[in-house]
Amino acid sequence: MKTRKLGSGGLEVSAIGLGCMGMSSGYGPAADKQEMIALIRTAVERGVTFFDTAEVYGPFANEELVGEALGPVRGDVVIATKFGWKIVNGAVAGLDSRPEHIKQVADESLKRLRVGAIDLFYQHRVDPDVPIEEVAGAVNDLIAAGKVKHFGLSEAGANTIRRAHAVQPVAAVQSEYSLWTRDVEQNGVLATCEELGIGFVPWGPLGAGFLTGKINTDTKFEGNDFRNTSPRFTPEAREANLALVDLLKRIAERKEATPAQIALAWLLAKKAWIIPIPGTRKLERLDENLGAANVDLSTEEMLEIEAATSKITVHGARLPEAILALSNR
Numbered sequence: 001m002k003t004r005k006l007g008s009g010g011l012e013v014s015a016i017g018l019g020c021m022g023m024s025s026g027y028g029p030a031a032d033k034q035e036m037i038a039l040i041r042t043a044v045e046r047g048v049t050f051f052d053t054a055e056v057y058g059p060f061a062n063e064e065l066v067g068e069a070l071g072p073v074r075g076d077v078v079i080a081t082k083f084g085w086k087i088v089n090g091a092v093a094g095l096d097s098r099p100e101h102i103k104q105v106a107d108e109s110l111k112r113l114r115v116g117a118i119d120l121f122y123q124h125r126v127d128p129d130v131p132i133e134e135v136a137g138a139v140n141d142l143i144a145a146g147k148v149k150h151f152g153l154s155e156a157g158a159n160t161i162r163r164a165h166a167v168q169p170v171a172a173v174q175s176e177y178s179l180w181t182r183d184v185e186q187n188g189v190l191a192t193c194e195e196l197g198i199g200f201v202p203w204g205p206l207g208a209g210f211l212t213g214k215i216n217t218d219t220k221f222e223g224n225d226f227r228n229t230s231p232r233f234t235p236e237a238r239e240a241n242l243a244l245v246d247l248l249k250r251i252a253e254r255k256e257a258t259p260a261q262i263a264l265a266w267l268l269a270k271k272a273w274i275i276p277i278p279g280t281r282k283l284e285r286l287d288e289n290l291g292a293a294n295v296d297l298s299t300e301e302m303l304e305i306e307a308a309t310s311k312i313t314v315h316g317a318r319l320p321e322a323i324l325a326l327s328n329r
Contacts, residue, residue, distance in 0.1 A: 001047025002293055004275050006199030007171030011120065011150050013078050015268060015293050017050030018043050018286070019203060019279035024062035028222025031281045033065060039283060040069035044077060046290055052174075052201070052277045054082035054124055055109055059090060063112035071114050080120035080172075080201075081109050082154060084127060095326075097127035099138035106142050118142075122152035122174055126329040132160050136167035143168070152201075155327040158188035161198070170198050175327070177202035177274075179211060179263055179305075180232075180244055180314045187328055194271070204318075205267055205276035206260055206289075210238070213245050213259040232316035240315040247308050257295050260285075264292035269302055 002015040023036040040051065053066045063081060070077055083105040086096035109118060121142065123135055142148040150171035153161055164170055173193055175184050181204065184190045193200045208227055209215055217235045227233040232241065248259035255262065260278075267276045278289045297305070317324060 001049075001290065003049070004199075004272060006120070006201070006273070006275065007150065007169065008197040009150055009169060009171050011078065011171050011199070013050035013275060014048045015275060016048065016264065016290055017052060017201070017275055017277040018048050019052045019277040020062055020066050021052070021054065021057045022279040023281055024058045024065060026057070026226050027281075028225045030058075030061065036065055036281065037069040039281065039286065040066065041072075042283060043286055043290075044070070044073050046286070048290070049077045050080070050275060050277065051077060052080045052203070053113075054122075055105055055112075056082070056085045056087065056092060056124065059085075059087050059092075060112060063109055067113040067115070074115060078119040079113055079115065080122060080152065080174075081113065081118055082122040082124035082152075083109070084122075084124035084154075095125060095127040095129070097123055097130045097135050099130075099134055099141075102135065102138040103142060106147050110147060117146055118148045120150045120152050120172060121148045122154045122172070123156070124154050125326040126153070126156050126160055128329060132156075132164045133167050136164040140168040154203075156189075157328040158192040160329060161189065161192050162196070165196050165198065170196070172199040172201050174201040174203055174277075176204040176318060177267065177276075178205045178207050179248070179266060179309060180207050180241065181318045183318075183328070189328070190271075193273070199273045199275060200271065202267055202274065202276045206263055206278050208233070210241065211245065211248060211259060211263040212285075213249055216242070229320050230316070230318070231320065232314070232318055234316060237316035240313075243312050244309065244314065247305070247312070251301070251305065255295060255297075257291070258288055260288055261292040261295050262297075264289060265295035265297050266302070266305060268292065269297045 152172040154174040
């Protein structure tokens with residue numbers, strides 16, 4: 001597996017990481033823990049060194065899963081986790097990025113992850129009640145204490161990234177980014193990362209599975225699958241958005257690849273400091289996703305994709321309005 005660098009602080013990871021959220025939450029009931037431990041360890045054997053989790057996934061269960069799975073190879077991998085939510089009795093009760101809360105979360109995450117230091121600690125969503133300078137300062141304190149190695153931001157706006165970076169260098173910014181979610185190209189986030197030397201980590205690089213070509217208008221999701229409440233996954237939106245999948249299928253056939261691999265290869269070809277973190281619960285999907293690192297898209301093919309996608313209108317907001325309101329602040 002090829003590697004890439006996140007930021008200018010020497011953080012180097014596999015070109016494709018593994019998003020672990022879906023193993024515990026977001027896509028219906030949690031998967032079998034032992035099967036997911038085996039999957040994570042197989043990912044390590046395949047060369048993956050970058051694993052993404054958060055306290056809110058579960059809550060807490062996903063950090064515990066990742067911590068147990070990666071315990072035997074702790075020195076060989078990078079684990080990213082996140083803070084910023086107020087969790088009461090196992091349920092999210094708003095945002096909380098007060099410095100004292102950040103430090104409390106760090107201590108608890110360290111225990112669940114079974115590590116001496118958190119490799120990459122993201123603010124999960126920007127808290128409008130806490131100046132970002134105070135957030136960055138709190139993480140700076142944690143770095144000085146040896147509890148955190150690198151600072152990250154998730155779904156933050158360009159100005160917030162600049163302000164945070166001025167206090168504590170930001171190694172990585174994580175936001176949704178894929179062929180059907182390209183906000184970061186227009187809102188200045190990608191440009192700011194490039195200017196400041198910050199790595200970028202796209203979550204949802206396969207459009208919550210839609211860009212794999214495995215989902216159609218008849219696909220049913222589990223009752224607590226977030227896609228049941230996503231405007232982009234209504235039957236009408238799905239039908240309209242299949243035009244994008246058709247494009248991926250055409251290119252995939254020509255490249256002897258899969259639509260998922262083309263979607264990931266497109267991200268890898270955009271910038272050398274972009275590291276997507278597709279998630280999965282299945283070994284065959286893991287191998288398929290990692291195979292994207294061997295799919296090279298030429299300049300001409302990238303231009304072809306750009307020209308074709310410019311004629312396709314993506315239908316439906318990427319997230320429900322209440323969640324979307326927490327982004328790009």
